[in-house]
Amino acid sequence: MSDLVFHVPRSWFSLSGEGFRPFYVRLMKGLDARGVAYEVEVLDRDTLPQRVEADSAIHVVHHGRFAHPRARNADVAYIYPFWNFDAQGIRAFSSIGKTAFPQDDIDPEVARPFFRRLRKRIVGGRTSRYEQPTDAAAVNPAKAAVFLQSEGHRIVGETCYLDRWQMLRGVCADTDGPVLVKPHPRDTDPTTHEMLRALADEFPHMTLSSGNIHDLIAATDRVVTINSAVGVEAYLHRKPVVLCGQSDFHHIADVARSPQDLSQILSRPPRKRAYDKFIWWYFGDRCLSSTDPDLADRVLGRCGLA
Template sequence: MSDIVFHVPRSWLSLGGEGMRPFYLRLMEGLEDRGVSFDVTVLDRDLLPDAIEADDAIHVIHHGRFPHPRARNADVAYIYPFWNFDSQGIRAFSSIGAAHFPQGEIDPEVARPFFRRLRKRIVGGRTSRYEQPEAAQVLGPVKAAVFLQSEGHRVVGETCYLDRWQMLETVCAKVDGPIVVKPHPRDKDAATRAELKAICARYPHLRVFDGNIHDLISVAERVITINSAVGIEAYLHRKPVILCGQSDFHHVADVARSEGELAGILARPPRKRAYDKFIWWYFGHHCLSSVDGDLVDRFLARCAQ
């Protein structure tokens, strides 16, 4: 019987496993070196409960949301090369969301260099989770930057406290001054553009932006989103964030669970937080990095917890 079972997409195992992510390849090489037995199987979410109960192994589930003491749900945690490796789920469903952020216990001399390196790569490099336009656009000061997601995506829809239109309409009604909204780069639905055009007609201080995400965040007084990775990127800009959905990085943001709550938060001056400490705590402490020299040791320690 194997000590560890990796459940991965069928497409990865075609062509001799050439589609396997480097994160898993590094782990498997390290496990072989240590004499730890493992198996790789096709991910079948319907059969997962029976598969886990059939043995005593640790089951690593790619893009998983399967809570179990012997399950480890794994996928990229917003920013490469960091991965969630969690017994509850990934991203919005990970156990990090329920964890206490011990801000006062974190050494700033450890957190700040980590934060600066990540900020230099992401902000300085003008990169994001999704491809961004390279050309820089100069924007004037923006009171609120709103970043949309598509609730048509199964997981996003499940985690909304407000839908994207409730969120945007509330911001437009309550914020005096320039507001800019950026549609999700993968949302090609003409209905989205039509609705944005209609809202812009009602609120002249709103404009739509399709440029590089960092050009907008850099001039925004605050950032509002459901639970997009843009919230993490805004932290790297040291910008206050309002989240309108379930998230595992809410600890240094304001969270609005209703239109009334969102209106109340918008009525208060934005307050900056300990973003450097949080970024280290989230990524350096809770996530695994696929490029760390101690990846396999940390992986095995998480399996043993």
């Protein structure tokens, strides 16, 4: 009988598909070296509950949010090579969101170098989850930068406290100074751009930009988003963040659960936070790295199989 069962997309089994992600390849090699039995199956979300109940193994669900004592959900956690490996879900649904951030217990001598390395790679390299313009462009200073997400490619409704238009209108109405807005690069819906043009006419201090995300973050006093990975990237810039939706990295952000909350947050000067400690805690402690030589041991520990 297998100790672990991996549920992954069907396309990964095809030579023409994406193939298995390095996280799984390295993990399985580590399990082989330790003599741990496992199986790999095509992910069927409809029958997953019955499949999990059919045995006593730990079931690893790719890109899942299947909460079960014997399930672990896995996928990239905003920044490669770090992965969520969690009993509740991934990203906005992971249990990290309900875990207290132990700021006072974290050694700054451990956190700072970790933060600097990640900042150098992401901010210094001007990279992001989605392709960005490579040329640096001058961006006028702004009081706030709003980063929209693509609602056509993922389910965001249940994670929103405010929808994107409530968020953007609130920021424009309550910000005394320039507001930068970057549409999501994957949002090609003409309705989105029509609405943005109408808001730009209504609020002359609002400017649309398709520039590199890091240029925009560097130019602004604070970043506002629903729960995009840009919030994490803003932490790497040491910039204050306002979140308008459910997130598992809310611990050092201001969270607006209503238009009134957003207005009150924007009326206060932004506050600096323990960015270096949080980045280490989230990625170095709460997540797993696919490059970690002890990856298999950490996975087995989280599965109660160590």
